[in-house]
Amino acid sequence: MNIHVTVDQVAKMAPDVSVANAGRKLSLPKNWKTVGQNAQALWGECQGSALYQVRIELSTLTTQCSCPSRKIPCKHSLGLLYLCANTPTAIATGEPPDWVISWLNKRSAIQQQKATLATQGPTKKPAASSTQKSTAKRQEKILQGIAQLDLWLEDLIRNGLGSLDTHSTTIWHQQAAKMVDAQALGLAQALRTMSAIPHASPDWTEKLLGKLGKLALLSESYHHLERFAPPLQEDIKLLVGWTLKEAEVHERGEHVSDDWFMLGQQTSEVERNRVQSTWLYGKETGRSAQILQFAYASAPFAENFPLGMQQRAEIVYWPGNDPQRALFVRRPDMPQAIQGSFGAETLDAFFAQVATQLAKQPWRETFLCLLQSAIPIYDSNQNRWYLSDQVGQAVPLVETANEHWKLLALSGGHPLDFAGEWNGEALLPLGVLVDHTTYHLL
Structure with a gap:
């Protein structure tokens, strides 16, 4: 059973460009002594200055390598993923070695412990009077x-x-x-x-x-x-400014299981902290969700979310009147390529959704915009980019240094399914679906 991962998805996981480039150089079969996979993991031994053992859990794309690099994923982990994306037939299915089994068992035990803590809470709680x-x-x-x-x-x-x-x-x-x-x-x-x-x-x-x-x-x-x-x-x-611990979110939030489309992601910096925002869309429920991760300086984010994929999973929303922020509870299945289209048919339909959300929570600043059969347009007279729906209504795209030529090239002047973030004034393109293939734009 081969995992479905693309070169673009692997590149998105890289902590920086230099690690991504080093990983690409290691993506040739000659650099690997042994490689293999099963339903749970992908593994390999990469020959460098030493023989480095790489393990990758498939449901979350969590990586571990025996090399001393502080950057996660390291170049060896990315090299194995690039190998899988470029030459999937080079990785046979088989039984994992002991060093992979022991790692998977350890991760399973930790995840079970976290699940128990999330549902039952800590064993020792502060005195009620102290908390009050x-x-x-x-x-x-x-x-x-x-x-x-x-x-x-x-x-x-x-x-x-x-x-x-x-x-x-x-x-x-x-x-x-x-x-x-x-x-x-x-x-x-x-x-x-x-x-x-x-x-x-x-x-x-x-x-x-x-x-x-x-x-x-x-x-x-x-x-x-x-x-x-x-x-x-x-x-x-x-x-x-009041915050909730994850255990409180698990206890008080709404749990939703669905096939979640991972449609877009962007990273911003707040002082010395990095914030990663990942947008999800539920295929069955039609609900959107935003996963936020935080990392200090160059530290890696805790989880990987392969864009352009769908995954059967359970999430839990933060408590609220019309919740948007969420976190994953369980991701037991492997990510798969997105199947089917998504989004509203017209911008009017999308803005009706926005109005409904604002009526429930008037302070919301950003919204996941999914639009079927959309066409990017460049107005040379105004030197401005727009997105048009299938009835000819258009809204502006955000002004960026790279502009939106990649979006236009993917469209070729033809309709595509669009995923973006609406901030009340303009759309930030996140990804598109063209001929059953997804592309991320950030």
Whole structure:
């Protein structure tokens, strides 16, 4: 049984370009002493300055190599995956050696332990009185911080947005630092994001006023949490800065099993942390989900999600009124190539979905946009890119340094199934499906 992995998917897993290039050089059969696979794993021994043993769990594409490299996946792991993508017939099916079996058994035991901890919680819990005191103390700090924020917002509006300095972002970061001190990290991040809006576009005042309005709405809502249903209370608390441990998400969140399409992924940097966002779409439920992973500096992300694949799995959503963020609970099956099309037939249908989501959770900033039979268009008069649906309605694509020539080349002027991220103003292309083959664009 050969695994279905493409060169593009392997390249996306590389921690940097140099490791990807080194992995490609190791993708020839002559570099491998032994290779093999079964339903659970792919393995091989690569001859370098020493004989390095590579193990890859197929359901999650988790890798381990005996080499001393701190970069994960290392060049040997990528080399084996490139070999599988380029020359699948070179990897025979067979029984794994002991060094693979012992690794798989260890991983299985750890995953079982994590599953038990997630459903049952830790064996030792802090005393209820201690937890209540800590929660009450933090709640007091947050309320004091929000009171300061309310006064600052009132002063900002009273003085007028036109009074904002053209180049300075100091006031935003100063206010964000106060929210960090108040343990309202969600509000701090919102303020940092707003710092890039003033004087950045002709209609910046309108954009900023909308963001400030949502921030004021969040502040007012937090002051009166008791007015809202419990699911919306969860959203408000999360946006302000309260967080949940994974065990709490497992216990309180909604569990959904489906064939999940892994359609797009992007990585951004927040200070020295890297944030990876992966968009999923449920084939049976028609629901979207966003998986967020965090890594410090150059550290690898904990899990790999092969783009352009579908996988039978169980996820759990964070508690909320219309949950979007989720995490994987179990991925027992191997990823397979996406089968079938996806998405709304028109942009009007997509925007109806957006309106429904905003009615349930008005602070949502990004949405997974799936559109059937879409065509990318370049308007040379405006020097602007658009995406058109099958009835001729179009929306702008985000302006990027690389523009969107790859998207146009994949389309060739013909319709394709499109996956992107809508931010309320423009679409960021993530991937497309062309002739039953998926391509990622980031």
